[in-house]
Amino acid sequence: MSCSVDRLAILKILLHAAKYPSASINGVLLGREAPRASDGEAAIHIVDAIPLFHSFLTLAPSLETALLQVDAFCDLNGNLQVVGYYHANERLNELDLKPAARKIADRIQQRVPQAVTLLVDNGKLPALAEHISTDILQLWVKDGRGWVRSASSRLKADSGGLADLYMEMLLQGKQSQISDFDDHLNDLTKDWTNKALL
Template identity: 40%
Template structure:
């Protein structure tokens, strides 16, 4: 802790989380970031996010922390054989211009941080583009 840390988001992971949010534009969506610490003695430390696991897209499912804890364990077991771990959490609010991280997202992030001290919480904010 205390050292600088950088995060690399693989293209496939980015596309998966973007499609999850775009598929449900009127709902808050969330999921897990899966990856690993990259080897090397270089500073800053690099966390490579290689995949994401979409969790839910319904606002009433967000506060179910026991469900998230169960999913965290299942995802850790599944990806652990590949040398990967849950390295963070992503969340997109239902409103495009809402840049506030909900309390439940903070709690899930804190839970992940207990197991992976370099965990990240990624808040996805969408811009509205208009073409003339």
């Protein structure tokens, strides 16, 4: 399995993590299956990310409600579907999918068998700000052993100019404007699709 990620999706994930730096955050990835390569390898193209939660990540009723809303959003946007899950741990340099994250990833993978998971490497965010590294996402795929980290070469991220855009958005305070589904449940005027944000 290989995966490509558009810059819009990466920025939304990073802004979600920046808004809640001391909390675990998660969301779903929207996109489509890409045409199979000549070797028959499956590929996913991620074009957007929908921020879901920053508290009570495993609360099943909230998750089910959010996924139903996301499905309805995808139906309205015709060519999009949920193709994966993203997660950032609350601690720097914590690079494993915890049991709660694995359960949610499993739930999404039950609905979409080719689904992938992206884990944010929080420890590399300062390096991104200093233009040292853009390798801040890890690709996880499910095989017979469960969720395993895939080779970094399998993840192709549109990271051209990402550091500059990210820093510009932080300076504009965009991280405080992004809304996840948690925010929406507390205030229905908050748009969890964040259409106007970027």
